[in-house]
Amino acid sequence: MSTSSSQEISGSSAVPHLDVDPFAMDFFADPYPTHELLREAGPVVYLDKWNVYGVARYAEVHAVLNDPATFCSSRGVGLADFAKETPWRPPSLILEADPPEHTRTRAVLSKVLSPTVMKGLRDRFAAAAEERVDALLEKRNFDAITDLAEAYPLSIFPDALGLKPEGRENLIPYASLVFNAFGPPNQLRNEAIARSAPHQAYVTEQCQRDSLTPGGIGACIHAHVGEGAITATEAPLLVRSLLSAGLDTTVNGIGAAVYCLARFPEQWQRLRNDFTLARNAFEEAVRFESPVQTFFRTTTREVELSGATIGEGEKVLMFLAAANRDPGRWDKPDSYDITRRTSGHVGYGSGIHMCVGQLVARLEGETMLAALARRIAKIEIMGEPQRRFNNTLRGLDSLPVRITPA
Structure with a gap:
C-alpha cells in the first residue's frame, strides 16, 4: 500500500492521496498496519479507490463525530450518498437522521433504554449469564462465538424487546446485512443484499405493534405513538433500530x-x-478490538479540518478502530489492559449519534464476564480463530476454546 505522489493542495496544506482499500479482504484480515499508515500520513487523507476523505487519528475522528451540523448522517453513514442515490431500505430514524428529527426519535429510545430500565433488567440478564456458564461448564470445550457471544444475547435481548420465539435465527444475519450495506458495492455488500429478503421480511413483521409482547421494550416504543412523540409509521422503524443496534x-x-x-x-x-x-x-x-470499525459522514458545507479544506457534499470515512489505538491519545494503545481508563474511546461512536444499544451491550458484557470470572479458572484457545468478514464490523466467526472450572 503506497502513498501516491499526487498531492491535492487544499487550503493551507496538502491532503495526501493514499492507495488503500479499507473494504478489501486483506485489509479486514489485518487492518493494523494500514491504520498506522493512515494515522501517520496526515490528519486528513484522501482514498482514491472510493473517492472519499478519511480520518484515522483520534482528534479528527472525535471532531467529526461531535459536529453533526457540518458532518451529517442523513445522507447515509455508509459510502452511498442518499442525496444522489436511493437507500437500499427506508433510512434509520436514528443512525441516518440529523437534528431536529433525530433529537425527537432519539429521546424516545433514550426513555425505553434508560439506566432505570437497565437496572430492572440486570437481575434477569445476570441469571441468564449464570445459566449460560452452567451449560458451558458441562461442555468444557465449545465455540466461544456460537455457544457464548451469540447464544447469550440471543437468549435475553429478543425477550426483553418482546419478540416472538419463532424466526429469531434471522436476527444475526439481518444485523450483519445492515453493516455490510454501509460498505461499497463489493462482493460482501452485494451478496448480503441479494440474500436479505427473508431477513428483511421477518424484521419488518416483528417491528409491528401486533407482533410485540405487551410490556416489552418494543411495545414501550409503540406506546409513545399515543403520546404524540412519534407517528405510527415511525414506531416500527425505531424498533428496527434496536434489532441491529442491540445485538451485533x-x-x-x-x-x-x-x-x-x-x-x-x-x-x-x-x-x-x-x-x-x-x-x-x-x-x-471494545476499545482494543473495535467491533464497529468505520462509519461515514457527509459534509454539509466547505469545512477546514486540521488545516485541510474539504468541500461540501464530500464523504468522510472515520476509522474508529484506528482512533481507538492512536498513540497520540492512548498510552500503550496496542496492549489490552482491563484497568485502563477507557472513557473517551469511540468504539460506540461519540456525540449525539453514540450507539443507542450501548447500555444494553455494557450490561450484557459486564454480567457475562463477571459470571465467567467467578466460575472459570482458565480459558484456552484450542484452534485457529476464524474471522467473520464484514464491511463495517470486526468480529470472529469461530473461536474454539476449552475452559477449566474454578
Whole structure:
C-alpha cells in the first residue's frame, strides 16, 4: 500500500492521496498496519479507490463525530450518498437522521433504554449469564462465538424487546446485512443484499405493534405513538433500530472480550481477583478490538479540518478502530489492559449519534464476564480463530476454546 505522489493542495496544506482499500479482504484480515499508515500520513487523507476523505487519528475522528451540523448522517453513514442515490431500505430514524428529527426519535429510545430500565433488567440478564456458564461448564470445550457471544444475547435481548420465539435465527444475519450495506458495492455488500429478503421480511413483521409482547421494550416504543412523540409509521422503524443496534454490538463485543481474556491470561487473572473489573474489561475490549470499525459522514458545507479544506457534499470515512489505538491519545494503545481508563474511546461512536444499544451491550458484557470470572479458572484457545468478514464490523466467526472450572 503506497502513498501516491499526487498531492491535492487544499487550503493551507496538502491532503495526501493514499492507495488503500479499507473494504478489501486483506485489509479486514489485518487492518493494523494500514491504520498506522493512515494515522501517520496526515490528519486528513484522501482514498482514491472510493473517492472519499478519511480520518484515522483520534482528534479528527472525535471532531467529526461531535459536529453533526457540518458532518451529517442523513445522507447515509455508509459510502452511498442518499442525496444522489436511493437507500437500499427506508433510512434509520436514528443512525441516518440529523437534528431536529433525530433529537425527537432519539429521546424516545433514550426513555425505553434508560439506566432505570437497565437496572430492572440486570437481575434477569445476570441469571441468564449464570445459566449460560452452567451449560458451558458441562461442555468444557465449545465455540466461544456460537455457544457464548451469540447464544447469550440471543437468549435475553429478543425477550426483553418482546419478540416472538419463532424466526429469531434471522436476527444475526439481518444485523450483519445492515453493516455490510454501509460498505461499497463489493462482493460482501452485494451478496448480503441479494440474500436479505427473508431477513428483511421477518424484521419488518416483528417491528409491528401486533407482533410485540405487551410490556416489552418494543411495545414501550409503540406506546409513545399515543403520546404524540412519534407517528405510527415511525414506531416500527425505531424498533428496527434496536434489532441491529442491540445485538451485533453485543455479540461482537462479548466475542472480542473473551478473545482478549483468552489471549492475555494475566488480565484474566486480574479479573478473577476483582470481579468489579468486569465492566471495564468489556469496555477495554471494545476499545482494543473495535467491533464497529468505520462509519461515514457527509459534509454539509466547505469545512477546514486540521488545516485541510474539504468541500461540501464530500464523504468522510472515520476509522474508529484506528482512533481507538492512536498513540497520540492512548498510552500503550496496542496492549489490552482491563484497568485502563477507557472513557473517551469511540468504539460506540461519540456525540449525539453514540450507539443507542450501548447500555444494553455494557450490561450484557459486564454480567457475562463477571459470571465467567467467578466460575472459570482458565480459558484456552484450542484452534485457529476464524474471522467473520464484514464491511463495517470486526468480529470472529469461530473461536474454539476449552475452559477449566474454578
